[in-house]
Amino acid sequence: MNQLTIRELTMMEDELRAEQITGKTLNWCASQCQDTSTRELLEQMAEQHQLRIAELSQYFNRTNHVQ
Template sequence: MNEITLRELMMIEDELRAESITAKTMNWCASQCQDAGMRSMLERMAEQHQLRVAELSQYFNRTDHVQ
């Protein structure tokens, strides 16, 4: 894989933060939701965002791709 620049890494980190905030917001919305179907859908969506954050974080924590 090609090395990424520090600027690209910073942009990825910004996106990771946004994904994390989105997951937390969806979990909060799910906790406020009275409809079981909607609550379940929001929880699944939040989980997908959390998994993306974990996968990308794990990838960047174990490799050295920065120029």
């Protein structure tokens, strides 16, 4: 695997933060929603962002390829 630069790692950290904020926002919106189908859709969208967070975190945990 190629080594990542500091800039690339910083960009990945920014993406991780964006995914976290988006997931939290979607969960908050779902909690405010009274329509069941809309709430479920928002919860599903939040879950997909949580899965992306897990994927990125796994990548960071197994990557020691920094230049």
